[in-house]
Amino acid sequence: MNDLKIAVPASSRAEKVQKVIAPCGVEAWLVEDYAVPIVALDLAFGGGSSQDPPGKGGATTMLSALLDEGAGDLDGEAFHRALDDDAIELSFSANRDIVSGHMRTLAAHVGQAFHMLGLAVQAPRLDADSVERVRAQLLAGLKRETNDPDSLAARTFRAIAFPNHPYGLPGRGDLTTVAHVTRADLVALHGSIFARDNVKIAVVGAIDAKTLEGLLETCFGPLPAQNSITRPTMATLQGVGTRQVVDLDLSQSTLRFGRPGISRKDPDFMAAVVANHILGGGVFSARLFLEVREKRGLAYTVYSQLASFDHADILMGATSTKNERALESLEVIQAEIRAMGRDGPSLAEVEKARKYLVGSYALRFDTSTKIAGQLVGLQLEGYDVSYLDNRNRLIESVSLEDAIRASERLFGNGELLVVAAGRPVGMA
Amino acid sequence: MNALIPSVGLTLSPNGAQNAAMPANISHFTLANGMEVVLIEDHRAPVVTHMVWYKNGSAEDLPLKSGIAHFLEHLMFKGTKNHAKGKFSEMVAELGGQENAFTSNDYTAYFQRVARDHLRVVMDYEADRMINLVLDDATVDPEREVVMEERRMRTDNDPAAQLQEAVQAALFTQHPYGRPVIGWGHEIETLNRHDAIAYYERFYTPENAILVVAGDIGHEELTRLANETYGKIPARGAKPERLRPQEPPARAHRLVSLSDEKVEQPSLQALYLVPSVSTAKPGEAEALEVLSHMLGGGPTSILYKGLVLDQKIAVAAGAYYMGTAVDDTRFYVFAIPNDGVTLEALDAAVEKILEAVRTTPVDAGDLVRAKTRLVADTIYAQDSQASLARWFGAALATGMSVGDIASWPQRVQGVQAEDVQKAAEYLQKQRAVTGYLMPKEP
Numbered sequence: 001m002n003d004l005k006i007a008v009p010a011s012s013r014a015e016k017v018q019k020v021i022a023p024c025g026v027e028a029w030l031v032e033d034y035a036v037p038i039v040a041l042d043l044a045f046g047g048g049s050s051q052d053p054p055g056k057g058g059a060t061t062m063l064s065a066l067l068d069e070g071a072g073d074l075d076g077e078a079f080h081r082a083l084d085d086d087a088i089e090l091s092f093s094a095n096r097d098i099v100s101g102h103m104r105t106l107a108a109h110v111g112q113a114f115h116m117l118g119l120a121v122q123a124p125r126l127d128a129d130s131v132e133r134v135r136a137q138l139l140a141g142l143k144r145e146t147n148d149p150d151s152l153a154a155r156t157f158r159a160i161a162f163p164n165h166p167y168g169l170p171g172r173g174d175l176t177t178v179a180h181v182t183r184a185d186l187v188a189l190h191g192s193i194f195a196r197d198n199v200k201i202a203v204v205g206a207i208d209a210k211t212l213e214g215l216l217e218t219c220f221g222p223l224p225a226q227n228s229i230t231r232p233t234m235a236t237l238q239g240v241g242t243r244q245v246v247d248l249d250l251s252q253s254t255l256r257f258g259r260p261g262i263s264r265k266d267p268d269f270m271a272a273v274v275a276n277h278i279l280g281g282g283v284f285s286a287r288l289f290l291e292v293r294e295k296r297g298l299a300y301t302v303y304s305q306l307a308s309f310d311h312a313d314i315l316m317g318a319t320s321t322k323n324e325r326a327l328e329s330l331e332v333i334q335a336e337i338r339a340m341g342r343d344g345p346s347l348a349e350v351e352k353a354r355k356y357l358v359g360s361y362a363l364r365f366d367t368s369t370k371i372a373g374q375l376v377g378l379q380l381e382g383y384d385v386s387y388l389d390n391r392n393r394l395i396e397s398v399s400l401e402d403a404i405r406a407s408e409r410l411f412g413n414g415e416l417l418v419v420a421a422g423r424p425v426g427m428a
Numbered sequence: 429m430n431a432l433i434p435s436v437g438l439t440l441s442p443n444g445a446q447n448a449a450m451p452a453n454i455s456h457f458t459l460a461n462g463m464e465v466v467l468i469e470d471h472r473a474p475v476v477t478h479m480v481w482y483k484n485g486s487a488e489d490l491p492l493k494s495g496i497a498h499f500l501e502h503l504m505f506k507g508t509k510n511h512a513k514g515k516f517s518e519m520v521a522e523l524g525g526q527e528n529a530f531t532s533n534d535y536t537a538y539f540q541r542v543a544r545d546h547l548r549v550v551m552d553y554e555a556d557r558m559i560n561l562v563l564d565d566a567t568v569d570p571e572r573e574v575v576m577e578e579r580r581m582r583t584d585n586d587p588a589a590q591l592q593e594a595v596q597a598a599l600f601t602q603h604p605y606g607r608p609v610i611g612w613g614h615e616i617e618t619l620n621r622h623d624a625i626a627y628y629e630r631f632y633t634p635e636n637a638i639l640v641v642a643g644d645i646g647h648e649e650l651t652r653l654a655n656e657t658y659g660k661i662p663a664r665g666a667k668p669e670r671l672r673p674q675e676p677p678a679r680a681h682r683l684v685s686l687s688d689e690k691v692e693q694p695s696l697q698a699l700y701l702v703p704s705v706s707t708a709k710p711g712e713a714e715a716l717e718v719l720s721h722m723l724g725g726g727p728t729s730i731l732y733k734g735l736v737l738d739q740k741i742a743v744a745a746g747a748y749y750m751g752t753a754v755d756d757t758r759f760y761v762f763a764i765p766n767d768g769v770t771l772e773a774l775d776a777a778v779e780k781i782l783e784a785v786r787t788t789p790v791d792a793g794d795l796v797r798a799k800t801r802l803v804a805d806t807i808y809a810q811d812s813q814a815s816l817a818r819w820f821g822a823a824l825a826t827g828m829s830v831g832d833i834a835s836w837p838q839r840v841q842g843v844q845a846e847d848v849q850k851a852a853e854y855l856q857k858q859r860a861v862t863g864y865l866m867p868k869e870p
Contacts, residue, residue, distance in 0.1 A: 035472050036810045077737060080727040084797045087804030106804055133736065133743070140743045140764050143693035149585055249690070252580035284505065284517035284527070294514070297573030300581055320581045352522050359524010363541055366473045367812045 013365065013388035017375065020209045022216035025225075028201035029375045029385065030212055033368070039110050039205035041103040041117070042372035044380055047193045047229035048094040049171035050311070058173020059181045062134055063189050064092040064099050069130040071119035076130045079116070088113045090120065096171055097310040098380065099193060104369065107206035111215070118219035121194055126186050138178050149254035149320070149421040152246050157256045157316075157419040160239040166232050167312055195227035196220055202375030204368040235312040236260050239417040246421040253326035253422030254318070257333065261306050261313035262410055264381055271398045271406035272306060277353045278345045278403075279336060279411070280304030280317055285352070287336050292319060298329045308381075315410060326424035338414030344404030353403075358392045455647045456830045459654060461663040462635035466820050466830065467650050468642035470813040476547050476643030477814045479539040480554050481821040483638070484631040486611070487533045487604040487672055487754070493623055495611015498531040499575055500624045504538065505529075506567045508560035513567060516553045525550065533605050534754045535825035541814065544644040551657040558632050559661055561625075568621045576617070579610050587688035588695070588865055595863040596758075598682045599699045602673040603755060634658060635667035640821045642813035675701060675756055678859040685864035696771050697762040697863040698778065702854045704753035706827040713751050714839045715847035716759065720749035721798040722790060722848065724761060728797065731763065734781045741769045741777055754826045759854065771864045779857060786852045790845050803837045 018030045052059045068083070068090050070076040083090055086109040092101045101121070105113035145151035155170050162168035172178075199220065203212055237260045262272040280288040280303045292302040304317030321329040345353070365371050378387055420427055453469040486497045507513035520527045525542035540550040583589045593608050600606030610616070639658060641650055678701045705713040724731045724747025735742035745763040761782075765774045809815050823833050 033472065036807070038808060038811060040811075077728070077733070081797075084726070084728045084801060087801050089808075104808065106807060133740075136743045136766055139767075140693050144588075146692040147690035250580075250585050252577065252585055254581075254585075283521040285514065285521050290514075293574055295570065297570030298577070300574055300578035320585075321577060322580060352518070356521045356524050359522075359543060360526060361524070362473060362475055362543060363524075363526060366475055366814070369811065 014385040017385045017388070018209050019385075020203075020212050020216065022213050022221065024196055024217055024221040026196050026199060026201070026216050026220040028203050028212060028216055029379065030202075030207070030209055031204045031371055031375070032206075032208060033204060034206045036368070037107040037206050038368060039105050039107055039113070039203065039207050040368035040372045041101075041201065041203045042369075042376040043101045043199055043201045044098040044376050045193050046098060046198045046227065048096050048098045049169075050096050050166040050232050051189060051193060051229055052166070052169070052173070052177075053185055053188075055177055056173070056181045056185050057169050057177035058138060058171075059185050059189055060094045060099065060193075061172045062131075062138060062178065062181055063124075063186045064094040065134045065138070066126055066130055066186065067092045067101075067120040067124045069134060070125040070127050072123045072125075074119065075125065075127060076133075079119075082112075083116060086112050088116060090116055092120070094171065096167055100376075102369070110207055110211075114215040114219050118222075121220070122222050124190065126183055126190075128183065131183055131186070135178060135181070138172060139175060142172065142175055142178065147248060149248055149250060149252070150318075152248060153254045153256040153318070153419045153421040156244060156246050156421070157258065157417065160242060160244060160419065161237045161258065161314070161417060162235050162312065163238060165235045167235055167309065191224070192228040195224045197225060198227035198229065200376050200379035202372040202379070204372045204375075232311045237312065237314045237417065240415050241417070243418045243420070243427060245424060245427055246419065247423065248421050250323075250422045252320050252322050253420045253424040253427075254320045255326065255330060255418060255420045255424075256316070256318045257330070257416045257418045258314050258316040259410070259412070259416055261308065261315045262406070263313045264308050268402065268406040268409060270394045271402035272410050274350060274353045274357065274395065274398045274403050275340065275345060275407040275410055276304055276306050276315065277357060278349045279340050281353070281356075283356060287340070288317070288333060291332050291336055292329055296328070296332065298325055298332065302329075302333070323423045323425050326420060326422065327426045330418060330420075330427065334414055334416060337411045337416065340407045341411030341414050344407040345400075347400045350398065350400050350403045354395055354398060357395045361392055451834060454830065454834070457651070459634065459659045461659065461661055462667065463654075463658050463661075464638040464824065465650070465654050466638065466640045466824065467645070467647055468640070468813065468816050468820060469646065470642055470816075471644050474544045474644050475541060475813075476544050476641055476645055477539060477541050477817045478547060478550050478554070479537055479640040479817050479821050480558070481535050481537040481638040481640060481825045482631055483535060483636050483825050484668065484670070485532050485534040485536055486607060486609040488631065488670060489604065489607065489611070490627075492615060493619060493627075494607045495575070495616040496619055496623055496627050497536055498610050499572070499616065499619050500627050501529050501531045501536050501538075502571050502575060503563055503568060503624050504557055504561065506571070507562055508557050509562055510556050510560055511553065516557070519553065520550065523549070531609055533609060535822065537821055537825075539817070547641070547645060548653055548657070551653055555657040555661060558634070558637065558658070561628055561632075563621045563624060565621055568624065572616065572619060575610065576613065579613055579616065582610065583608070584613075587686055587691050590688075591684065591686040591863050591865050594684050594686065595697065595699055595861050598684050599678075599701060599758065599861045600675055603675045604672055605753075605755065605757070631668050633664040633667065634661045635664055638821060638824050640817045640824075642817035670754060672755060681858050682861045683864065684861060685866060687866045687868050689868040691865055691867045693764065694771055694867065695762065695764045695865045696774050696778070697760060698775075699861045699863070700759040700761075700855050700859055701756055702749070702759045704755065704757040704826070705751045705823075705832075706754055707756055711839070711843070711847060712851065714836075714843050715851035716749045716854070717751055717802065718795070718798050718840060718843045719785075719848045719851045720747045720759065721801060722794050723747040723785065725798065725801065728794075730785065730794065731761065731778070731781060735763055735774070735777060739777060741766055741774055745778075752822050752826050761855070771866065775862060782852065782855050786849065786855070790848050792845065795843075795845055795848065799840055799843065802840045806837045
C-alpha cells in the first residue's frame with residue numbers, strides 16, 4: 001500500500017471528458033456513456049444569494065425555485081405536466097455563489113428535456129400566482145426552522161463571521177426580506193445572472209458530442225452574451241475568540257465552530273485538506289470522532305471541514321451534546337485543534353489520510369449524476385480536466401512537513417468562533 | 429416534499445427489466461450454511477458496494493429493550509476476537525473506502541464501498557464480526573451515551589419528530605412498528621452488554637443474513653470469495669423467527685396533536701394502516717404505489733393540485749406509501765397549511781379529495797403519468813449501484829424474492845384505474861391516525 005503507483009488510475013479520467021462548444025460559445029464537459037439509457041446534466045450560473053438586493057434576502061433562492069414554475073407559453077401546471085409526461089427531472093436551487101440546475105432524463109426524451117431546460121433558463125414566466133405560491137413555500141420553510149438548533153446556530157455563526165458582507169446574511173432570507181421581494185427584483189436578477197458567459201455545464205450519459213452541441217445551442221444560444229452580476233469583496237472569517245449562546249429550551253446544545261480557512265489557490269491547500277481530514281474528516285478514525293464520540297460518548301456527530309466559497313475560505317465544524325456536557329465537548333474539540341496547530345499530525349496519520357483521500361476519490365464518480373456534479377464543481381473552481389488525473393498525485397505529494405506547516409496555518413493557536421444553540425451549562 | 433416524514437425508506441422499485449425474467453446482470457444463490465447472496469454486476473467503475481443485511485430490526489426488540497437492534501448496530505464497530513476495536517474502520521479508511529450501517533423496523537444492514545480489489549478484505553472483516561464480536565462495559569457505556577445524544581438530536585430537539593413518534597405509536601397499538609427504531613429514551617438507558625450479546629447471538633447467523641454485492645465483479649469470483657469468507661461460518665440450524673403481535677383491524681379514528689412553543693409552522697398528517705408489498709393480495713401493493721404517486725407524488729399530483737394550486741389553502745401536500753415492510757404498513761398523507769388556514773379546515777379538504785378518489789374513477793392521464801414515472805425510476809435506479817444494492821437488500825430482507833423485484837415494473841404497468849380506486853378504500857378516516865403539529869396558544 002505504500003507504492004505510490006497504486007493510486008494512479010488504471011485509465012485516465014480526463015481522457016474520457018470531451019469539451020463540447022456550441023456556436024454561441026457555451027461550453028459543456030461531456031462524458032459519453034451508454035451503459036444505462038439516461039442523460040444527466042448539471043449546470044451552475046455564477047452569482048447566488050450574494051446577488052440578493054439589499055433588504056431582499058432570499059430573492060435568488062426564490063428565483064431559482066420559480067424557474068420550473070412556468071416558462072415560455074407553459075404556465076406552472078403545464079410545465080410540470082410536460083416534465084412528468086416524459087419522467088424528466090429538472091430542478092434549480094441557489095447557494096451563496098451559484099444558481100445550480102440538475103436535469104435527468106431517459107435518453108429517449110433528451111430533446112424534450114433540453115427544450116424544457118431552455119425554457120426554464122431563458123423565459124421563466126414569474127407569473128404572479130406562482131410568485132406568491134413559492135413565496136408562501138419559502139416562508140413556511142423559514143418558519144419550520146425558526147427554532148431548529150442547527151439552523152439557528154448556522155445563521156448566528158454566519159452573522160458573526162461575516163458582518164457587513166453578503167455571506168453574513170441568510171441565503172434564503174428571513175420572514176421580512178422574503179415578504180419584500182417583488183417580481184421586478186426577480187426579473188432584474190434573472191437578467192443579470194442568466195448569461196452565456198456565466199454558466200458551467202457538464203453532461204454525462206447516452207448522448208454524443210454532435211447532438212449535445214446542437215442542444216446546447218438551442219438551449220443557451222438565446223441568452224444574453226454577458227452577465228452583470230456584482231462580485232462581493234473577499235471576506236475573512238471574523239469573531240475568532242467569540243462564544244455566542246443562542247438560548248433555546250432544549251436538553252441538547254448544538255455547537256458550530258470555525259476559523260479562517262485556506263484558499264484553493266494556496267500552495268498549502270492540499271496539505272490543509274490532509275490536515276483537516278486527520279482532525280475531523282468523515283471517517284470513524286478522525287481525531288474528533290475518536291476523542292468526542294468513541295472515548296467519551298459526548299456526541300453522535302462531530303466533524304470539521306474546509307469550506308471554500310468564491311469570496312471566503314473557512315474551517316468549520318459542528319457537534320451536538322447534552323447541555324450538561326456541552327462545555328466538555330467544546331474543550332475536547334479545542335484541545336485537539338490546539339494540539340494540531342502546535343504539533344501537527346504524525347507521519348502515520350498523514351500516510352493514512354493520504355491513502356483515504358486518494359482511494360476514496362473514485363467513489364465520487366460512480367453515478368452519472370455524481371460525475372456531472374464533480375465536473376461542474378471543477379469548472380467552478382477553475383480547474384481544467386487534467387485535474388481529474390492530477391488530483392491524487394497532488395494528495396500523494398503532501399509530505400509530513402507540508403501537513404505540519406498547513407496545520408500550523410490552519411489551526412494556529414486553536415482559538416475559535418463558537419456558536420451554541422441550546423442551554424449549554426457554563427458556556428457564556 | 430417528504431420532509432415531514434423522517435426515516436422512511438424508498439418503496440421498492442428496482443431494476444429496469446421489462447419482463448419477469450431474471451436480468452442478466454443479477455445473480456442470486458445460497459451458501460451451504462444458508463446465507464443468501466445477491467450479485468448486481470455493474471462494471472462502469474472499478475468499485476464495489478458490499479452489504480450484509482440481517483433480517484431483524486427494531487420490530488424484533490424484546491419488551492423493555494426497545495432500541496436494542498439499533499444499539500447493537502453501533503456496537504458492531506467495537507472489535508472482535510481477531511480485530512481490536514476500530515481496526516475494521518481504520519482499515520476501510522486506509523483503503524479509501526466508505527462504510528456505515530443502518531437499522532430499520534425490519535432489518536439491520538452494514539456496508540462498505542471500496543475499490544474492487546479490496547472486496548475480499550472487507551468480506552473477511554464483515555464475516556469475522558458476524559460471529560466474533562467482543563464487548564466490554566468500558567466500550568458499551570460510552571456508546572450508550574452516544575445513542576442518547578443521537579436520540580436527543582433526532583427527536584428531543586424537534587417537536588415534529590416527537591409528534592411522529594406519538595402518531596406511530598397510535599397507529600400501531602399492538603405491532604412493534606409503533607416503537608421508534610432508536611428506542612424509547614428510558615429503555616435505551618437500561619440497555620447493557622448482556623442485552624446486546626443475547627440479541628447478537630440470536631440474530632447474527634448466516635441463515636438470517638443476506639450478502640448483497642453490487643459493482644465491478646463477476647459471478648464466479650464472487651461465489652469463490654463468498655465461500656471462502658461467509659461460507660466458513662458454521663450453520664446455526666433453524667433461522668430465527670420473527671414473532672410479532674399483529675395489528676387488529678383499525679376501527680377508530682385517532683387524532684394526535686402536539687402544541688409546542690418551538691413550532692411556528694403548523695402541519696397536518698394522516699396515516700393509514702395498509703398492506704405492504706409482502707402482505708398484500710396480488711396487485712394490491714402495486715395499486716397502492718400508483719395511488720401514492722397519483723395522490724401525492726409531486727406538483728402534478730391530485731393533492732397538490734387540489735390543495736395548493738386550486739384551493740390555495742396549502743403550501744405543500746403529498747402522499748407516500750411505505751410498501752417495503754414485513755407486516756402491514758403505513759400510507760402517509762401530509763399537507764402544510766397556508767397562513768390563516770386551520771388544520772381542521774385543511775383536514776376536511778383532504779378528506780373531501782380522498783372521498784372523490786374513492787368514489788370516482790381516476791383520470792386516465794394521471795394514471796399514465798404515474799406509471800411512466802414509476803417505471804422510469806427503475807431505469808434511473810440502474811445508474812447507482814449503491815441504490816440498487818439497497819433496494820435489493822431491503823426487498824429481500826422483508827420477504828420478497830428476486831423474481832418479485834424483477835417483475836415489479838411490469839406489474840406496475842398492469843395497474844388499472846379501478847385497482848387504484850379500490851386501493852383508495854384503505855384511506856378511510858375511521859381507520860386513520862391524524863396528526864396535528866401546532867404552535868403553542870399564547
